[in-house]
Amino acid sequence: MRSSLLLYGKQRKFRGNVIFMANNTTKTELSNALFSAADALRSKMDANEYKNYLLGIVFYKYLSDKLLYHVGEVLENNPNLSLDQAQKLYEDQYRDPDLQDELKYSLSFSLEPKHTFTYILNEINGEARDEKGIKTFQISDLADAFNDIESTSSDFEGLFQDVQLYSPRLGANAQKQADTIANVIKAIGNLEIVHAPGDVLGDAYEYLIGQFASETGKKAGEFYTPQKVSELLTKLTLVNKNYPNGMTVYDPAMGSGSLLLNFRKYIEDVGGKENEVIYYGQEINMSTFNLAKMNMILHGVDSSNQHLRNGDTLDEDWPPLSQTMFDSVVMNPPYSQHWSANKGFLQDPRFSPYGVLAPKSKADYAFLLHGLYHLKNTGTMAIVLPHGVLFRGAAEGKIRKKLLENGSIDAVIGLPANLFYNTSIPTVIIVLKKDKENRSVMFIDASKGFEKKKNQNALREEDIQKILDTYRKREDLKRYAHLAKYDEIEENDFNLNIPRYVDTFVPEPPVDLKKVASDLHETNIEIEQTQKELVGMLKELTSDDKDVMEGLEAIIKELGGELHD
Structure with missing residues (x-):
């Protein structure tokens, strides 16, 4: 197995945007998921801060999913395995040194099976608890996953330092902090990121800085060009x-x-x-x-x-x-x-x-x-x-x-x-x-x-x-x-x-005075005709009240008519 895996790696370095699947994530789906994820953080911190959490966790999901898809392709020659299927396969084969060599060769990083996004998401969705009734997912699980990635090579060093997992802003105690992060993970859990076309992180960043600008009124676009x-x-x-x-x-x-x-x-x-x-x-x-x-x-x-x-x-x-x-x-x-x-x-x-x-x-x-x-x-x-x-x-x-x-x-x-x-x-x-x-x-x-x-x-x-x-x-x-x-x-x-140097002035078209006169004449005729019709209708009105009739006669005279012809 060792020789075949290494040969595979030398023949083709895996690229996340090579294979496109049917469940590509659209920009709308991405925006909706990020909005839901932001809800878990919105009342706890400024939008500029939760942007760092969301982008960091989206990136972690990308790396984790990329690893699992690659495992499915290497071990089963099947790039279309679901993440859950690939997770099971990875758990079974994780300790094979040939597989680890291949992952480090092709991806430059590795994760323990219990530190993948899929494993943690399943743990959260299953509401797993230990024998004491305490929820299994803890902040340390995600911290260990980040450490797995960052310690692999200098290329990944410090990438997650802005995701402050133990910040009191996430909650007053460890369990509340874990619950907050769990809600963020669940909100983006179904996104297909690896095989999505386009610039996923760029789209996510563009959406988030737009939210940041609208929610806080601060300058948000210093480092993003549309x-x-x-x-x-x-x-x-x-x-x-x-x-x-x-x-x-x-x-x-x-x-x-x-x-x-x-x-x-x-x-x-x-x-x-x-x-x-x-x-x-x-x-x-x-x-x-x-x-x-x-x-x-x-x-x-x-x-x-x-x-x-x-x-x-x-x-x-x-x-x-x-x-x-x-x-x-x-x-x-x-x-x-x-x-x-x-x-x-x-x-x-x-x-x-x-x-x-x-x-x-x-x-x-x-x-x-x-x-x-x-x-x-x-x-x-x-x-x-x-x-x-x-x-x-x-x-x-x-x-x-x-x-x-x-x-x-x-x-x-x-x-x-x-x-x-x-x-x-x-x-x-x-x-x-x-x-x-x-x-x-x-x-x-x-x-x-x-x-x-x-x-x-x-x-x-x-x-x-x-x-x-x-x-x-x-x-x-x-x-x-x-x-x-x-x-x-x-x-x-x-x-x-x-x-x-560039004159963009557009002059007004010249006024046709003959046409203006013609239009004015036609308008006057229309006004005169309308007044005649109105006078005719007013003449048909009657009342026993003397004051009303005198007022009616005054209006008719103003319009150029007589109450009694």
Whole structure:
């Protein structure tokens, strides 16, 4: 058995999105399950905190289910075994060293049978109790399961540290804490996550930060870029590119990693394969950094293809320039973030060519220059920023002028307002290059191309395609796009405000006075006819009350008639 299992592992590494089953989980089912799971936590803590519990437990279920499906495929050559069938099989064969070798080879982690999500869920649903009448499921069961995973390799280290299982917020004592977590597990217990198409963790995260924003009124979207915006950013950097030998991509403010992972969807369009993308990402928030690691694992990205770092992008340059320059740089950094702007940064090669630093109160250009510094001469960068970067003066104006003089700014694309969870302001995508033949800038006003949804706007596929086609052709399009030469930009004092270059004004059609006169005449005739009909009806009215009849006669006279003809 040992040789056959190891041969199986060498022939094919298991990927969670390879096999699709009939019971795929839809986004609606996922949202409903997460809403129910949140109910168990909603009265106990802030939504920003229960987000960590829900995402951590969803990820744990994914890993556990992935392991059991793989056991069924390896031992029975049957990827369609139910989780309960695979659980029984795993319990019977767990101690076989060949099986453990295979799991660690293909999955890089292992779980004891009593620590799988399926085992714990069955334990909870069965309300199992020991001989003293105490419920069998305890918080320590889940803690041990997390420890199983985290201790397997450095790739999994610290992934569940935000799931504070022994927090008093979950309950006043151990049993109440266990009951709370049990309710969360039951709520998501029937979800099919492993074989669900799409970005399950991204969908879950998007739903939860939307709930977080609506329930607490706090900024929720600092580290999440809506999928359609991510798609646009990714595709912009791939226009007119060809990467048959793979590519390197970098997001210096990666958040949950969803923006980076878009490249695996579209690399085939530029001649590459998804396993030929090398990912680099940096994130300052530890919780969100762990989320990005989970996302990479969920998408089956090989550990050798991912280089993620928990750190401050602006404070300390990473990665070292000698290590790599990137084919694509994409970024949706926190807008107008404060940073130190220490004078020592004037000696930093990322910022020194510009002679000034981005202001302390607005790090937008600091993020932009960091990304541009790490871009290959043949690469493309796309970054989302607030419109202020287009026209603000002082240090930002000097940086902008230098970028334009160097020909680094390739396009300015105005997006619709209210696309993001954390802000309703309109934003702009700036596309940058180092290998441009000229200093012209393509301006696109895409602010009116969107679908209005309940809580926010969304880009449609046709909106994205129109932007990409216009960017690729670099031709003027009335009320939508303009290719501005450097001289024109210089005449505008290097102000890149889009309305200076794209006139979207639609003049009112001229008034046809003859038609107005004709309409007025017809209206007067209709009024006169209506008054005659009303007078006729009023004349038919009668009363023995003298005052009533005098009032009626006064109304009829006002309408141009007589009570008695």
